[in-house]
Amino acid sequence: MAEKPKLAMYWSSSCGGCEISVLNIHEKILAVDEVFDIAFFPCIADFKKKDVEAYPDEHITLCLWNGAIRNEENEEMAHLLRQKSQFMVAFGSCAYEGCIPALANLTSKEAIYNTVYRNNPTLDNPEGIIPLTSVQVAEGELTIPAFYHTVKSLDQVVDVDYYLPGCPPEPEQIWAVLQIIVSALLEGTPLPPKGSIVGVSDVAVCEECDLKKSEKVISRFYRPYEIIPEAGVCLLEQGIVCMGPATRGGCGALCPTVGMGCRGCYGPMPGVEDQGAKMLSAIASVIGAGHESMEESQLEEEIQAVVDTIADPAGTFYRFSMANSLLKRAKVNGSN
Amino acid sequence: MSEKFEPVIVGFLCNWCSYRAADLAGTARIKYAPNMRPIRVMCSGRVDPQFVLKALREGADGVMIAGCHPGECHYVNGNIKAMRRFYLLKKMLTQLGVEEERVQLVWASASEGILLAEKVDQMTESLRALGPLNWDEEVVQCCNEYEFAETLPVLEET
Numbered sequence: 307m308a309e310k311p312k313l314a315m316y317w318s319s320s321c322g323g324c325e326i327s328v329l330n331i332h333e334k335i336l337a338v339d340e341v342f343d344i345a346f347f348p349c350i351a352d353f354k355k356k357d358v359e360a361y362p363d364e365h366i367t368l369c370l371w372n373g374a375i376r377n378e379e380n381e382e383m384a385h386l387l388r389q390k391s392q393f394m395v396a397f398g399s400c401a402y403e404g405c406i407p408a409l410a411n412l413t414s415k416e417a418i419y420n421t422v423y424r425n426n427p428t429l430d431n432p433e434g435i436i437p438l439t440s441v442q443v444a445e446g447e448l449t450i451p452a453f454y455h456t457v458k459s460l461d462q463v464v465d466v467d468y469y470l471p472g473c474p475p476e477p478e479q480i481w482a483v484l485q486i487i488v489s490a491l492l493e494g495t496p497l498p499p500k501g502s503i504v505g506v507s508d509v510a511v512c513e514e515c516d517l518k519k520s521e522k523v524i525s526r527f528y529r530p531y532e533i534i535p536e537a538g539v540c541l542l543e544q545g546i547v548c549m550g551p552a553t554r555g556g557c558g559a560l561c562p563t564v565g566m567g568c569r570g571c572y573g574p575m576p577g578v579e580d581q582g583a584k585m586l587s588a589i590a591s592v593i594g595a596g597h598e599s600m601e602e603s604q605l606e607e608e609i610q611a612v613v614d615t616i617a618d619p620a621g622t623f624y625r626f627s628m629a630n631s632l633l634k635r636a637k638v639n640g641s642n
Numbered sequence: 643m644s645e646k647f648e649p650v651i652v653g654f655l656c657n658w659c660s661y662r663a664a665d666l667a668g669t670a671r672i673k674y675a676p677n678m679r680p681i682r683v684m685c686s687g688r689v690d691p692q693f694v695l696k697a698l699r700e701g702a703d704g705v706m707i708a709g710c711h712p713g714e715c716h717y718v719n720g721n722i723k724a725m726r727r728f729y730l731l732k733k734m735l736t737q738l739g740v741e742e743e744r745v746q747l748v749w750a751s752a753s754e755g756i757l758l759a760e761k762v763d764q765m766t767e768s769l770r771a772l773g774p775l776n777w778d779e780e781v782v783q784c785c786n787e788y789e790f791a792e793t794l795p796v797l798e799e800t
Contacts, residue, residue, distance in 0.1 A: 412737060412738070455784070578692075579692060579696070580691075580692050580695055580696075582734070583690065583691035583694075583695055584690075584691075584692065586727065586730055586731060586734060587690060587691050587692075587727060589730065590723070590726040590727040590729075590730045590731075591723060591726070591727075593726045593730075595726070596722050596726065597719075597722070598712060598713045598715065598718060598719045598721075598722055599713060600712065600713075602711075602712050602749075605712055605722065605725060606725075606729075609725055609726050609729050610729055613726075613729045613730050613733055616730065616733070618737070619730060619733050619734040619737065620734045620737035620738055621737075623734065631695075632692065632696055632698075632699045633695055633698065633699055633738055633740075633777065633781075633782075634781075634782045635738075635781060635782060636737065636738040636739040636781075637738065637739030637740065637777075637780075637781045638739055
């Protein structure tokens with residue numbers, strides 16, 4: 307029997323949920339094991355970096371990479387695995403567009419260090435020690451990878467073949483994608499074109515959502531803890547910021563169906579460059595304040611009052627897509 | 643800096659009022675700052691927030707959105723929609739560290755060539771005072787090499 311194709315999965319700046327979602331395909335994981343040999347998968351099997359380094363180039367058939375690029379180690383491993391893999395898949399929202407780790411792009415490296423190592427109320431660090439990339443100790447030099455100022459998505463550091471969005475990707479979508487690749491390998495069926503976003507639908511989450519929708523006119527927005535949503539009715543119509551209109555479907559509208567507004571994890575719609583800007587546009591168009599018959603000052607006041615009820619537009623609209631947004635990060639001066 | 647900094651303003655002007663105001667400013671030979679690059683759109687309501695972000699990302703120092711006065715929109719309420727977007731965008735841009743002066747909403751009717759010229763002059767001067775935005779180099783590419791000093795003073799408890 308011919309040698310089995312090799313599978314790798316690596317994590318960088320992420321939560322580990324993507325690994326769990328792969329295991330969450332349940333008994334089908336046995337089929338994965340039947341088809342693939344695991345070549346590198348720190349979450350479930352004991353491989354070391356030197357094992358990967360020893361592989362010939364393109365030895366790994368399929369590398370599922372989850373996590374954003376937050377530090378030097380992430381970037382180094384991304385280059386290494388790219389070199390050793392035939393197909394590199396940005397797996398999950400962090401690798402695809404930055405996700406939660408990239409929300410750190412709204413602040414600075416310095417502010418993060420201050421919060422984590424110096425000003426945290428539960429911290430006991432009287433000498434104000436912070437990690438340095440290199441320290442001299444009696445035994446020699448100790449080094450750790452440098453922490454970047456800006457979080458990047460995987461394709462900002464290496465070439466990516468396919469993208470599989472989601473936080474985490476849904477098990478049936480993962481399975482569908484694995485099947486496409488397996489049948490391409492075993493039966494020679496054509497692969498999707500390079501750069502494709504796979505395991506998604508081409509319609510917005512709203513299209514997949516069964517909640518009852520009518521005209522949206524919102525005079526105040528609520529944060530999730532401020533309101534108990536009425537069952538069966540569109541959340542956006544109730545003033546809950548739901549990213550459905552600006553988010554690609556494929557998840558089956560899981561969140562809105564259980565009363566939580568869509569977070570936006572499947573990323574922008576096809577043809578859209580900036581999910582946050584599109585969401586901003588969608589939200590602004592349902593603001594039910596201001597009428598053409600009003601005086602300008604009154605208009606301003608009314609609209610501003612509604613805008614004020616949206617607590618954190620950047621963090622909300624770019625919750626998953628900051629690293630891939632048009633501006634990519636905030637401009638910060640010093641430690642703010 | 644040896645050369646005087648000339649800000650680049652991308653102006654989205656509505657076809658029915660503000661673009662005509664700019665036209666009038668031209669035919670009336672009003673002298674005003676040549677820093678705005680006008681782009682004609684059918685309505686200020688057509689201005690997608692993506693246009694604004696893209697302009698800032700790709701080198702503009704500021705963006706001006708100009709349309710008909712409220713109540714005078716050719717499409718009844720396109721400018722009201724522009725206004726809603728603008729206020730929310732302004733709030734978001736503040737979080738992203740973009741100074742308030744860099745994105746402005748202006749109303750100028752077809753007869754207000756002088757007003758539009760004045761607004762462009764004012765915006766040019768305020769951007770000149772702020773300095774270049776240079777988003778890609780100064781913000782996106784910057785600071786990864788930045789390292790902390792080895793000894794940092796311990797902050798006072800707050």
